Amino acid sequence: MKRDRLRLMLPLLPASGFLTLFLVVPLLLLFSFGFLQIERGEVTSVVTGATYRDILGDPFYRYLFGRTFLIAVSVTGLCLLFGYPVAYLYVSMRSRWRVLILTSVFAPLLTSALARTFGWMVILGNQGVLNKTLIWLGVLDQPMQFLFTLTGVMIAMTQVLLPFMVVPLITSLQSIPHALTEVAANLGATHCQTFWRVTVPQSVPGIAAGVSLVFVLAFTEFTVSVLMGGGTFAVVSVNMFEAMTTLLDWSRGAAIASLLLMSSATVVTLFNLLVRRLTPWMHTGR
Amino acid sequence: MDAHGPLAPRGRQRTIVWIDLLGAVLLGVLATTGIACLVVPTLIVVITSFDTQEFIGFPPRGFSLERYREMFQSSVILRAAQISAVTSAFTVTLGVALGVPAAIALVRREFRGKALVTALLLSPIMLPGIVIGVAMLVFYSALGLRLSLPLLVLSHVVFTMPFIVRLSMARMERIDRQLEDAARNLGAREWQVFRHVVLPQLRPGIAAGAAFAFLVSFDNLSVSLFTAPVRQRPLPIELFYLMRFDLDPVVAAVAALQFLIALCLLLFVARKLGPSGFMPDA
Amino acid sequence: MTRAHWWANGIAACALATAGCGLFGTSSSGSREFVAISYGGPTQVPHRRFLADPFEAAHGSVKVTLVASESEDVVAQIKAARGGSPYDVIPLGEPRQIMAIEEGWVERTPPDTLPNLDAVHPYFREACRGHGVPETYSLLGLAYNPARVPRPAAWTDLWKPEFRGHVGLTTPASNLGFAFVVLTAKLFGGSETDVEPAWPQIHKLEPFVVASNPTALAQLFERNEVAVAPLWSNDAAVLASRGLNVRFVQPAPGALILVSCLDVIRATAHPELARDYINRAVSREYQAQAVQAPWFFGPTNRQVDIPAEAGDYLPASFDDFSKLMRLDWDAGTRVRGAVSARFNREFRR
Structure with missing residues (x-):
C-alpha cells in the first residue's frame, strides 16, 4: 500500500520538490530577511524588528502603499472598462472577426513589455503621436505633459495589462449557455436588460479571475513605472528596487517585498470573499 | 420590433430601442478603443524601427534598415x-x-x-x-x-x-x-x-x-x-x-x-x- | 515520431548543449575579458575609439567591454560582489570618489605604474586623492533651447517666470542632481552642510520633470520635453552636435567644475591591465582626441590644447579656473544620503 502510494506520487516529486526548494524556501527566507540586520551583504545582527517597524511607522511608506493601491485599483478598473467590451465583442462575432480580435489581444503579449513601454514613450511624448493628434484636432493648443506623469504611467500600464483581463473574460463569456440569453430575449428583455441581468452576472467568475490577476500585476508593476514615471515616481516596486540595488539595504528591500506580497494576497483574498458573498447564485449547487 | 415581445407597451418601446442602440454604440466604442490601444504601441514600435531620424520621433521621416544594421553590428x-x-x-x-x-x-x-x-x-x-x-x-x-x-x-x-x-x-x-x-x-x-x-x-x-x-x-x-x-x-x-x-x-x-x-x-x-x-x- | 524527427531533435539538443557550454564557460577560458565602466550614450565614443581599441591592440588577447553606467547600480553591484569584482575600472566624479575611498573598494594606485600622471596638472591630481587618475573634468552649467526660452545669464534666472514649466532636473542619485541641490542651497544662503534653503527654492521651480540620470535628461531636450536644465558640458555638446537647437551657458557667478577620476577597482582580477588602462586615459594621445568636438572632455594633461570651438563648454586655459565654482565635496558627501532621501520624498510623484 505504501509502495503503491509512493509510485503514484513519483512523477510529482521532482516538480513539487523543485518548487518547494526554489520558491517556498526563498519566500520564507525573504520574510525572515526583513528581521536581519545586513550591511554590505554580511549579516551583522540577528532578529530585529526594527526594519519592519521603521517601514510600518513611516508615513512615507503608508503613502507609498496607499498610492500604489489606488493606482492598481484604477488600472484594474480601466482594464475592466475596456476589456469587457472587447471580450463581449469577441464572443458575439463570427469566427473570421474572432481571429482578428484574438490576434490583437495576443499581439501585445508577444511584444515585450519593454518594447511596448518604448512605443508608449513615442506616443505620449510632448512631440508624440497623441499630442500631435490632439493639437491637429484642435483639442489642445499646446502639448500636454503625459510622459513622467501619473496619467501617462496609468495609460501605458492599462494597455500592458489589458490582455490579462480579456483572456479570462473571453473564457468565461464563452461558457455562458446560448439558451440563457435566448430565453431572456423571448421573454421580452431588451438587449440592455439581457446584458446586465444575464450576461454580466453569468460572467462573474471571469471578472473575478481577471480582476484578481490584473490587480496583482498592477500592484507590483515595475517596468512601466520605472521607465515612464521619471526619477521620482513613487510606487512600492520601484522603491524596493532602489532599496535592493542602489541603497544596497537588503533587509529593507526584503521587508518591502514581503509586505508587497502579503498586502496583494490580502487584497485578492478579501476581494474574492466579497465576490462570493455578493453573488450567491454562482455558488449554490445546480 | 417584434423581437422585443408583445409585452412591452408601445410608448416605452421607442426609448428601449434608443437605450439598446446607445448601449451598442458605447460597447462598440469602448471595444474599438480597447483593441486600438492593444495594437497601436506594437505598430508604432515596428514603424519606428524603419525610421531614419537620429532620435525617436513620430511621424517617421523616411525608410531605412539602418537600425537593423546597427543591431546586427552591436x-x-x-x-x-x-x-x-x-x-x-x-x-x-x-x-x-x-x-x-x-x-x-x-x-x-x-x-x-x-x-x-x-x-x-x-x-x-x-x-x-x-x-x-x-x-x-x-x-x-x-x-x-x-x-x-x-x-x-x-x-x-x-x-x-x-x-x-x-x-x-x-x-x-x-x-x-x-x-x-x-x-x-x-x-x-x-x-x-x-x-x-x-x-x-x-x-x-x-x-x-x-x-x-x-x-x-x-x-x-x-x-x-x-x-x-x-x-x-x-x-x-x-x-x-x-x-x-x-x-x-x-x-x-x-x-x-x-x-x-x-x-x-x-x-x-x-x-x-x-x-x-x-x-x-x- | 519518425526517424528524421529523432535526428532533428538530437541535433537540436546537441546544438543547444554546445551553445550552453560555450556561454556557461566563458568566464573561465578563452580570451581575457576586461570590463570598464564608461559613460552612457554617445559620450562613450571616446572611451571606445581612443582608449579601449588601442588598448586591445596593445594587449592582443584582451577584449574590452564597456558598460554604460551613471547610476549607483554598478557601485552597489561592486560592493555586493564578494571576492572578485565583476568590473575592472570605473570613472567616479569627486563626491563618489570620496565615498569609494572611504568604503575602500578602489585601489590606491602606485604612482610608479602611472608614468603619464606627471603631465597632469596638480589641480586635478589633488581632486582624486592618490586613488586612480583624474581622467577629465566637466562643467555644470545650464543647457537651454533658444527657440523656446531666453538665454539664462545667471543660475538664479532659472527661477524667472520665462522658464516656468520648461525645467528638467535629475535625482540626487547622480552627481548632477546632487550638485544642483547643493548649488541651490549655496545660492540661497545655505552651504554644503546646510542644504535646507534648497528645498523651498526647488519647490518654486515646479512643475519640472525629473529624469533618473543625466543622459536621460539630455534625451529630454531631443524630444522637447524640457527647454532648460542644469547639465554637464559634454552632454550639452553632444546634443548640439546632433543638430539640436541646444546651447550651453556658464551662468553667473560661475559654472561648477567636477573632476572625474578613473579608478582601479580593488577586487579586479587584472590589476596590471587596469593600471595600464587608466594610465592611457591621462595620456596626451587619448585626451587630445577626447577634447575634440563633439565631446569636449576637459583635458587634465597639460600638454593638451583646448580647441577654439570648445569655447562655450570649457575654460580657455588653466588660468581661467579661478572663475569656476568648486564645492567642498568632503562636507557634501556626508549629507548625500540624506539629500537623496529627502529629494525623493519632497518631489515624489
Whole structure:
C-alpha cells in the first residue's frame, strides 16, 4: 500500500520538490530577511524588528502603499472598462472577426513589455503621436505633459495589462449557455436588460479571475513605472528596487517585498470573499 | 420590433430601442478603443524601427534598415540575445522535464492533498515577478552562491513551469482513456502505452506550454533584474539599461524583430493546436 | 515520431548543449575579458575609439567591454560582489570618489605604474586623492533651447517666470542632481552642510520633470520635453552636435567644475591591465582626441590644447579656473544620503 502510494506520487516529486526548494524556501527566507540586520551583504545582527517597524511607522511608506493601491485599483478598473467590451465583442462575432480580435489581444503579449513601454514613450511624448493628434484636432493648443506623469504611467500600464483581463473574460463569456440569453430575449428583455441581468452576472467568475490577476500585476508593476514615471515616481516596486540595488539595504528591500506580497494576497483574498458573498447564485449547487 | 415581445407597451418601446442602440454604440466604442490601444504601441514600435531620424520621433521621416544594421553590428545586443536564447532554451527543457510528468499525474491520479500540490505547482502564475526575483537573490546569497547562468535558469524555471503544467494538464484532460486501456489489453507495457499512445496526443499541449514558457522567459525583466549575473546580462536587462539611459532607437529594431519571431512561434503553435489551443480553459 | 524527427531533435539538443557550454564557460577560458565602466550614450565614443581599441591592440588577447553606467547600480553591484569584482575600472566624479575611498573598494594606485600622471596638472591630481587618475573634468552649467526660452545669464534666472514649466532636473542619485541641490542651497544662503534653503527654492521651480540620470535628461531636450536644465558640458555638446537647437551657458557667478577620476577597482582580477588602462586615459594621445568636438572632455594633461570651438563648454586655459565654482565635496558627501532621501520624498510623484 505504501509502495503503491509512493509510485503514484513519483512523477510529482521532482516538480513539487523543485518548487518547494526554489520558491517556498526563498519566500520564507525573504520574510525572515526583513528581521536581519545586513550591511554590505554580511549579516551583522540577528532578529530585529526594527526594519519592519521603521517601514510600518513611516508615513512615507503608508503613502507609498496607499498610492500604489489606488493606482492598481484604477488600472484594474480601466482594464475592466475596456476589456469587457472587447471580450463581449469577441464572443458575439463570427469566427473570421474572432481571429482578428484574438490576434490583437495576443499581439501585445508577444511584444515585450519593454518594447511596448518604448512605443508608449513615442506616443505620449510632448512631440508624440497623441499630442500631435490632439493639437491637429484642435483639442489642445499646446502639448500636454503625459510622459513622467501619473496619467501617462496609468495609460501605458492599462494597455500592458489589458490582455490579462480579456483572456479570462473571453473564457468565461464563452461558457455562458446560448439558451440563457435566448430565453431572456423571448421573454421580452431588451438587449440592455439581457446584458446586465444575464450576461454580466453569468460572467462573474471571469471578472473575478481577471480582476484578481490584473490587480496583482498592477500592484507590483515595475517596468512601466520605472521607465515612464521619471526619477521620482513613487510606487512600492520601484522603491524596493532602489532599496535592493542602489541603497544596497537588503533587509529593507526584503521587508518591502514581503509586505508587497502579503498586502496583494490580502487584497485578492478579501476581494474574492466579497465576490462570493455578493453573488450567491454562482455558488449554490445546480 | 417584434423581437422585443408583445409585452412591452408601445410608448416605452421607442426609448428601449434608443437605450439598446446607445448601449451598442458605447460597447462598440469602448471595444474599438480597447483593441486600438492593444495594437497601436506594437505598430508604432515596428514603424519606428524603419525610421531614419537620429532620435525617436513620430511621424517617421523616411525608410531605412539602418537600425537593423546597427543591431546586427552591436556585439552587446547580439551577445545578450544569445544569452537570453540559451537561458530560455534550458529553462524550457528543464521545465518540460519537471512539469509534464507532474501534469500527467495530476490529471490521471487521485490522492489526498492533490489540491494542495496543484496549487503549489500553479502558484507562481499569481506571484509578482519582482518578489520572486528578490526572494531568489536572497536565497542564493544565503547559500553563498554567486549569480551565474545556471542559477538564472533555475530562477526562470520557477515562474515558467506553471505554464507548461497548466497547458499540458488542459490537453491531458481531453485525451481519451479508452485508447490507453485498449493498448494495455493488447499487451502493451506501461512505457509503450505512454510512448505510443499518450505522448503523441499530449505533444501539442507540451508544445504550447513550451512555446509560452519560452516567450515568458525570453521576455522576463523582473526576475532577471535580480538574479542575472552581472557580466552576462540577458536581452531584456540590456534593453532596460539602453532605455533607462538614452532611449537608443536601436531598441525599436530589437523589439520589432523579437515580435516577429514570437509571432512565428505563436502561429506554429496555433497550427499544431488549432485556434482553440490559445484559450487555456476553453 | 519518425526517424528524421529523432535526428532533428538530437541535433537540436546537441546544438543547444554546445551553445550552453560555450556561454556557461566563458568566464573561465578563452580570451581575457576586461570590463570598464564608461559613460552612457554617445559620450562613450571616446572611451571606445581612443582608449579601449588601442588598448586591445596593445594587449592582443584582451577584449574590452564597456558598460554604460551613471547610476549607483554598478557601485552597489561592486560592493555586493564578494571576492572578485565583476568590473575592472570605473570613472567616479569627486563626491563618489570620496565615498569609494572611504568604503575602500578602489585601489590606491602606485604612482610608479602611472608614468603619464606627471603631465597632469596638480589641480586635478589633488581632486582624486592618490586613488586612480583624474581622467577629465566637466562643467555644470545650464543647457537651454533658444527657440523656446531666453538665454539664462545667471543660475538664479532659472527661477524667472520665462522658464516656468520648461525645467528638467535629475535625482540626487547622480552627481548632477546632487550638485544642483547643493548649488541651490549655496545660492540661497545655505552651504554644503546646510542644504535646507534648497528645498523651498526647488519647490518654486515646479512643475519640472525629473529624469533618473543625466543622459536621460539630455534625451529630454531631443524630444522637447524640457527647454532648460542644469547639465554637464559634454552632454550639452553632444546634443548640439546632433543638430539640436541646444546651447550651453556658464551662468553667473560661475559654472561648477567636477573632476572625474578613473579608478582601479580593488577586487579586479587584472590589476596590471587596469593600471595600464587608466594610465592611457591621462595620456596626451587619448585626451587630445577626447577634447575634440563633439565631446569636449576637459583635458587634465597639460600638454593638451583646448580647441577654439570648445569655447562655450570649457575654460580657455588653466588660468581661467579661478572663475569656476568648486564645492567642498568632503562636507557634501556626508549629507548625500540624506539629500537623496529627502529629494525623493519632497518631489515624489
